[in-house]
Amino acid sequence: MRNPAHPHTLRPSSGTRTRTAPPAFPGDWPTANPRYRAYLLYGFAGLFFILAAGVMVRALWALGSGPGAWETFLETLGHPLYIAFHVGSFALIVWFGWRTFFQMFVKTQPPMIGPFPRPPVAVFPPVLAAAWLGASALLIAVLSGAIL
Amino acid sequence: MSSEVKKTFVVTRFDPDRDEEPRTDRYEVPVQPDWKVLDALNYIKDEIDSTLAHRWSCRMAVCGSCGMQVDGKPKLTCKDSLANYGDTVTVEPLANFPVVRDLVVEFEGFMEKFKSVKPWIIRAKERAVEEGTHRQSPAELEAFKQFSMCINCMLCYSACPAVSNEPEFAGPAAIALGHRYNLDSRDEGDSERLAAMRDEGFVYACSYANECSEVCPKNVDPAAAVNQSKLLATMDWMKGLVLPRGGK
Amino acid sequence: MVDVHKHDIIIVGGGAAGLRAAIAAVEADPQVSVALVSKVYPMRSHTVSAEGGAAAVARPDDSLEMHGYDTVKGSDFLGDQDVIEYFVEEAPKELTRLEHWGCPWSRNDDGSVATRAFGGMTTKRTWYASDKVGFHMLHSLFQHSMQFDRIVRYDERFVTQLLIEDDGIKGVSALDVRTGNIEVFQARAVILATGGGGKIFPFTTNGNIKTGDGMALAYRNGVPLKDMEFVQYHPTGLPGTGILITEATRGEGGHLINSEGERFLVAYDYGVGNKAELGPRDMISRAIIQEIEAGRGLPGTYGEYVHLDLRHLGEDKIMKRLPFVRELATTYVGVDPVTTPIPIRPVVHYMMGGVDTDIDGLTRVGGLFAAGETACVSLNGANRLGSNSLTECLVFGARAGQRAVALSKETSDGNDVALRKRGFEEQERIDTLRGKKKGGEKLSHVRREMTTSMERGCGVYRTQDTMDATVQEIAQLKGRFADIALQDDSRVFNTEIIAALELGNMLDVAEAVANSAAYRKESRGAHTRRDHPTRDDQNYLHHTLVHFDPAGPRIDTSQVRLGHWEPEERKY
Ligand SMILES: Cc1cc2nc3c(=O)[nH]c(=O)nc-3n(C[C@H](O)[C@H](O)[C@H](O)COP(=O)(O)OP(=O)(O)OC[C@H]3O[C@@H](n4cnc5c(N)ncnc54)[C@H](O)[C@@H]3O)c2cc1C
Ligand code: FES
Numbered sequence: 011m012r013n014p015a016h017p018h019t020l021r022p023s024s025g026t027r028t029r030t031a032p033p034a035f036p037g038d039w040p041t042a043n044p045r046y047r048a049y050l051l052y053g054f055a056g057l058f059f060i061l062a063a064g065v066m067v068r069a070l071w072a073l074g075s076g077p078g079a080w081e082t083f084l085e086t087l088g089h090p091l092y093i094a095f096h097v098g099s100f101a102l103i104v105w106f107g108w109r110t111f112f113q114m115f116v117k118t119q120p121p122m123i124g125p126f127p128r129p130p131v132a133v134f135p136p137v138l139a140a141a142w143l144g145a146s147a148l149l150i151a152v153l154s155g156a157i158l
Numbered sequence: 159m160s161s162e163v164k165k166t167f168v169v170t171r172f173d174p175d176r177d178e179e180p181r182t183d184r185y186e187v188p189v190q191p192d193w194k195v196l197d198a199l200n201y202i203k204d205e206i207d208s209t210l211a212h213r214w215s216c217r218m219a220v221c222g223s224c225g226m227q228v229d230g231k232p233k234l235t236c237k238d239s240l241a242n243y244g245d246t247v248t249v250e251p252l253a254n255f256p257v258v259r260d261l262v263v264e265f266e267g268f269m270e271k272f273k274s275v276k277p278w279i280i281r282a283k284e285r286a287v288e289e290g291t292h293r294q295s296p297a298e299l300e301a302f303k304q305f306s307m308c309i310n311c312m313l314c315y316s317a318c319p320a321v322s323n324e325p326e327f328a329g330p331a332a333i334a335l336g337h338r339y340n341l342d343s344r345d346e347g348d349s350e351r352l353a354a355m356r357d358e359g360f361v362y363a364c365s366y367a368n369e370c371s372e373v374c375p376k377n378v379d380p381a382a383a384v385n386q387s388k389l390l391a392t393m394d395w396m397k398g399l400v401l402p403r404g405g406k
Numbered sequence: 407m408v409d410v411h412k413h414d415i416i417i418v419g420g421g422a423a424g425l426r427a428a429i430a431a432v433e434a435d436p437q438v439s440v441a442l443v444s445k446v447y448p449m450r451s452h453t454v455s456a457e458g459g460a461a462a463v464a465r466p467d468d469s470l471e472m473h474g475y476d477t478v479k480g481s482d483f484l485g486d487q488d489v490i491e492y493f494v495e496e497a498p499k500e501l502t503r504l505e506h507w508g509c510p511w512s513r514n515d516d517g518s519v520a521t522r523a524f525g526g527m528t529t530k531r532t533w534y535a536s537d538k539v540g541f542h543m544l545h546s547l548f549q550h551s552m553q554f555d556r557i558v559r560y561d562e563r564f565v566t567q568l569l570i571e572d573d574g575i576k577g578v579s580a581l582d583v584r585t586g587n588i589e590v591f592q593a594r595a596v597i598l599a600t601g602g603g604g605k606i607f608p609f610t611t612n613g614n615i616k617t618g619d620g621m622a623l624a625y626r627n628g629v630p631l632k633d634m635e636f637v638q639y640h641p642t643g644l645p646g647t648g649i650l651i652t653e654a655t656r657g658e659g660g661h662l663i664n665s666e667g668e669r670f671l672v673a674y675d676y677g678v679g680n681k682a683e684l685g686p687r688d689m690i691s692r693a694i695i696q697e698i699e700a701g702r703g704l705p706g707t708y709g710e711y712v713h714l715d716l717r718h719l720g721e722d723k724i725m726k727r728l729p730f731v732r733e734l735a736t737t738y739v740g741v742d743p744v745t746t747p748i749p750i751r752p753v754v755h756y757m758m759g760g761v762d763t764d765i766d767g768l769t770r771v772g773g774l775f776a777a778g779e780t781a782c783v784s785l786n787g788a789n790r791l792g793s794n795s796l797t798e799c800l801v802f803g804a805r806a807g808q809r810a811v812a813l814s815k816e817t818s819d820g821n822d823v824a825l826r827k828r829g830f831e832e833q834e835r836i837d838t839l840r841g842k843k844k845g846g847e848k849l850s851h852v853r854r855e856m857t858t859s860m861e862r863g864c865g866v867y868r869t870q871d872t873m874d875a876t877v878q879e880i881a882q883l884k885g886r887f888a889d890i891a892l893q894d895d896s897r898v899f900n901t902e903i904i905a906a907l908e909l910g911n912m913l914d915v916a917e918a919v920a921n922s923a924a925y926r927k928e929s930r931g932a933h934t935r936r937d938h939p940t941r942d943d944q945n946y947l948h949h950t951l952v953h954f955d956p957a958g959p960r961i962d963t964s965q966v967r968l969g970h971w972e973p974e975e976r977k978y
Contacts, residue, residue: 018325020255020267020315027584028898029174030256030264035322036369037230037253046319049367114366117379120386121301121341124393173896192646192738204850208902209894213446215613218649218734220541221450237737258584259899265447265561277549279508291505293517299510306510306542310449335549342508 013039048109055106062099111138162188165240167198168248169210172257180257182248183207195228195235195249199261212261219375222309225252225316226261232313234375252316268312271328274354275336280347298343305338305383307376314370314380326359330370330380333361337383340390352387352394361387408829409589410822413441413558414814416578416593417807418565418620420448422540422799423778424599425547426500430807432554438811440557441591443580445564445615445904448548452601452613453799456540457652457730459532460796462497464521468529470494477794478971480526480686481787482931482941484633484949487969489765489785493794493801500800501533509546510535512727522727523657524793526686526978532793537652537730543796563589564904565619566836568596568627569820569828574772576820579832583904586897588836590829594817595773595810598624598761599803602779605908606916607754607864608857611643611650620780622911624761625918629769630951630962632782634759634915635923636932638790639691639866643753644739645708651731651750653792655716656683658727662694663713663747664702670712681978688789688932689978691752695866706749713747720744752866756795758786758932759922762951762964767806773817777806784949784967788931840903841895847886849902853909856883860916864923869937873924880916881958887913914954921959922950943973 013035020033041047072083086092116134121127151157164186172180185206187198196214203210214224219237226235227250229243240247255263285292314330315321321329328336336355340348355361364384371381415431417424420442431440444451463473473494478485505511505519512520512534524532535542551557563580569590570576577592603618604610625631641662642651656662662683664670671682676693678685694712697703703710716724716731721744724732728743735741735748760782767775767783777783778799785798856879863876887910894902928942929935951962 015254015322016325019322020264020329021325022264022266023270026256026258026264026266028258030258031172031174031180033254033256033322035253036232036317036319037227037250039253039319039322042230043369045369045372046367049319049365049369053365113368114385117368117382118385118389120390127297174898175896192740203901208849208892208905209896211894211899211901213450215446215450215615216452216455217613217647218455219737220538220730221452221454221613223446223450239737259896262899269447269561273552276553278553279506279550285506287499287502287506291502291511291519294513295517296513296515298517299513303510306545307538309454309541310447339508344506344508 166246170250195238211259222311225311232316271332277335302341313373317369317373324363327363334380334383352391355391412592413439416441416596419599420444421451421453423803426803427807430804434808434811443560453540453544457537458654459534459793461793462501480791483973484787486784486967496801497797507550526791575774588833594814597775599778600780602757603915609648610754617908618915619911622914625954630953631918632762634918636758638756639752640755641690642750648753661715678978711749711751714750715747716743766809775806777803845889845891847890876920918952925961
């Protein structure tokens with residue numbers, strides 16, 4: 011039936027004047043509402059990033075253990091599970107970045123930032139997109155050895 | 159009128175003197191094509207079961223009394239058309255609130271949060287009537303106007319998972335109201351309010367579900383207010399660190 | 407057990423008038439203790455629904471004299487001119503105060519407060535906050551009031567009795583909706599600010615809470631109700647729901663159109679001359695009914711209607727000045743005013759009459775004040791001008807608050823024991839009524855018959871026969887009301903007993919309206935009779951007072967206070 015919320019949710023500090031039924035979670039919590047699913051995924055994305063960090067640590071470890079270990083590590087990366095994991099992580103981080111910057115970040119800007127008025131909200135997405143593309147291009151250039 | 163159809167309403171009932179916990183009653187209602195959910199509840203009250211308790215007044219989506227969960231979603235029942243629903247419609251009290259009776263929820267907890275943001279103009283020196291009105295440009299008005307449109311209907315509270323979990327959280331409507339005053343060019347109380355907002359959980363319990371803004375019937379966008387307040391409260395705190403006495 | 411709360415002043419009602427009175431009281435004396443008792447949380451008060459604006463002189467091309475004259479003429483010379491002069495003088499100060507308290511008034515480019523045109527006003531003097539003026543005023547007042555700890559709120563308390571002793575009022579009893587308990591509130595002055603009673607009619611812009619409680623309370627306790635026959639029909643309500651489409655639509659340039667596509671206020675002579683859509687409400691409502699009777703209305707599910715056309719204003723202006731109108735029309739009749747005219751019908755809107763008070767808001771019971779729509783301080787006479795009412799709530803709410811403080815210092819407390827005893831008796835009465843299963847009448851049906859009878863007898867056009875019939879019917883309904891059966895015997899949040907108490911109040915208010923209307927044999931302002939179509943200053947240039955009597959109401963009159971504006975023919 012009703013999924014109970016924290017028992018003190020919206021309870022007056024002096025208690026309720028008549029006996030009340032306890033507060034319930036929203037009816038479509040946690041997964042019946044697609045927006046809650048997105049919200050939960052956003053929260054759980056952290057776990058994925060920890061796993062990805064684990065892979066990174068493993069890579070460093072392999073690097074430190076000599077060329078043989080490094081070769082074996084690179085081989086294991088070719089495993090379909092690893093590939094799936096990396097594709098998944100990539101998609102997730104793209105979505106995570108989009109939600110963080112294109113939704114949350116935009117909303118977080120107050121109309122006045124100190125003495126400066128916020129630029130019109132409409133200019134944020136193109137500027138952010140340009141920054142994102144620029145940063146990605148730079149990264150690709152560095153990684154592919156085109157520069158540096 | 160000929161075009162009426164019958165719908166079944168499954169309505170939460172709770173009488174603290176009789177019921178251990180909430181239960182439901184079913185009512186069959188002949189519904190007119192232009193009816194809102196509230197019209198059906200009033201029909202039940204007038205014609206079928208006068209013991210049903212629900213709050214309403216203006217029936218024009220501005221007094222904020224009539225928020226309920228309809229088919230599991232928070233709705234302003236005087237604005238929500240029955241044409242959007244199937245043959246069976248469930249009506250429950252707003253989620254996240256203690257339930258007083260039937261569809262009536264406890265409002266006092268919110269009133270405390272409401273007051274805690276000091277929702278009034280704070281000025282070092284009050285302006286005298288003889289000095290006339292303040293000058294406020296249309297742009298300065300626009301800066302806060304949206305956040306002044308809240309009708310306190312509580313749909314945002316009932317949709318917010320942070321509210322469900324964190325009793326310290328001031329919640330969307332209250333924070334939006336505090337933010338409305340912080341942004342008003344006539345107000346000088348922002349650092350006072352922002353200090354309060356830095357209390358444990360007050361604004362920071364929000365983890366951006368954004369559901370408040372999705373369900374708001376008045377497009378207030380409380381999620382924006384909450385997240386802007388987080389930023390302003392933090393900046394105000396840093397200003398206090400860098401400049402002794404808060405830069406005043 | 408009956409809980410007793412002691413304060414210096416009790417204010418009943420948390421709308422614009424009640425909140426302004428409360429703030430005025432603590433401003434006048436920061437030590438005074440004020441109880442603000444309201445049957446709903448203050449921000450639910452029906453002030454919230456006002457859309458168009460609040461009037462006060464603001465522009466250099468305007469003057470107090472002009473605002474005064476417009477109001478006197480609008481009132482069809484039944485307004486008291488000393489009241490009107492005080493009102494126009496205080497109005498700008500009150501709206502300025504509200505500006506200081508945060509009300510988001512719409513602005514001109516230079517940052518000054520913007521004003522718009524309104525019906526019956528010679529120039530632009532209506533201050534506005536887009537088209538949600540009542541909402542913004544109410545929330546600003548409520549939020550401002552929260553900083554005063556000396557204003558103690560008792561929300562969701564339904565006042566059931568005035569507790570009056572020989573030398574005046576000493577408190578009220580109220581039903582705590584939450585617990586079902588009666589509480590006694592003791593004080594030396596009481597202000598009734600309970601709003602109007604449009605719910606005695608079936609088709610009204612008024613919300614569910616507007617049941618005339620304060621009027622009925624005063625009426626039953628020896629205070630006459632004044633000018634109750636003057637019920638304002640607003641020209642533009644949405645068919646079916648009665649939701650208001652503000653007069654600001656016409657102030658901003660909207661047109662009224664009949665089925666032939668004509669702007670009938672221009673095409674035919676309705677006495678509004680070149681003011682056309684900016685004529686006063688009584689005249690425009692009559693014009694619409696005449697258009698419909700002449701066969702130039704459009705047929706609809708809820709009776710015939712005419713069109714309000716805003717299309718020529720353009721989407722930009724509508725979104726800037728009238729966004730709420732667009733929301734309401736789209737939501738409640740499925741019409742987007744940007745592309746389609748809005749169907750509208752005249753709808754019961756406002757009661758010019760109310761509790762008889764002097765200019766301070768004081769009634770003839772010592773210590774008992776009234777302010778706002780529930781009062782009749784005689785500002786509005788036979789017809790209120792749109793946007794004078796919100797300002798009235800501020801001007802006379804403030805004055806009542808200040809006078810109540812002064813008066814509370816000169817009077818003594820009531821008798822504790824006697825008041826507590828009255829509380830016990832009231833608790834007993836409520837306990838007997840609650841869930842009273844014995845009876846042959848159904849609450850909602852008695853209520854419906856009352857409203858249809860009122861519409862039949864006291865509509866836009868009236869005749870002696872129909873009014874007399876309504877007088878009879880209301881008297882019978884009062885008898886049947888005594889025999890209603892109630893089903894809900896729970897103490898907690900019992901809305902059925904509230905509805906029953908409200909119906910009792912509405913029947914008293916309906917009785918006062920119908921009897922006053924049947925008395926006045928002339929046409930003046932909103933009181934229009936087919937059998938007496940002209941104004942009769944010889945015999946009726948006076949206020950109507952109706953006194954409660956268990957045997958049936960008694961009519962009496964009082965003088966209109968004229969001044970430097972002589973009565974003349976009312977033509978625009
Ligand atoms: C749709 C609409 C639009 C309007 N637009 C305008 C406009 O543009 N300009 C203008 O000037 N005027 C307008 N008016 C008129 C104006 O809004 C009202 O006259 C005014 O708001 C009345 O305010 P009030 O404080 O007297 O009463 P309300 O705001 O009605 O408040 C009454 C209060 O009394 C309390 N109360 C009632 N009975 C009891 C009881 N038994 N026990 C305890 N508490 C009780 C209620 O809880 C409430 O708090 C409009 C009216 C309507 C209906
Ligand atoms: S009844 Fe007022 S908002 Fe629905």
